Amino acid sequence: MVLSKTNTDTLCLDSESRGASIKKAIYRYNLWTGMYMLEPHERSAINVIFTVLGVMGCLYTYVFWKGVIDGWNALDVDGISS
Numbered sequence: 001m002v003l004s005k006t007n008t009d010t011l012c013l014d015s016e017s018r019g020a021s022i023k024k025a026i027y028r029y030n031l032w033t034g035m036y037m038l039e040p041h042e043r044s045a046i047n048v049i050f051t052v053l054g055v056m057g058c059l060y061t062y063v064f065w066k067g068v069i070d071g072w073n074a075l076d077v078d079g080i081s082s
Contacts, residue, residue, distance in 0.1 A: 030043070
């Protein structure tokens with residue numbers, strides 16, 4: 001099979017325009033996740049939901065590890081081994 005010069009990336013994305021690398025990343029993200037099949041407002045809603053969930057996950061992880069480290073340090077200060 002011979003590849004033609006009708007590559008979708010070069011046809012759909014102007015590589016010389018401003019912000020072309022960001023547009024290409026968004027284009028590939030939409031293809032990879034299958035979000036290209038959704039309407040723009042549906043895409044935005046899903047992105048907002050997953051962004052909020054991601055931020056909540058990061059905050060939960062931070063609070064969890066902060067508690068673990070604080071608890072570990074409290075053991076050293078109280079002197080259980082002394």
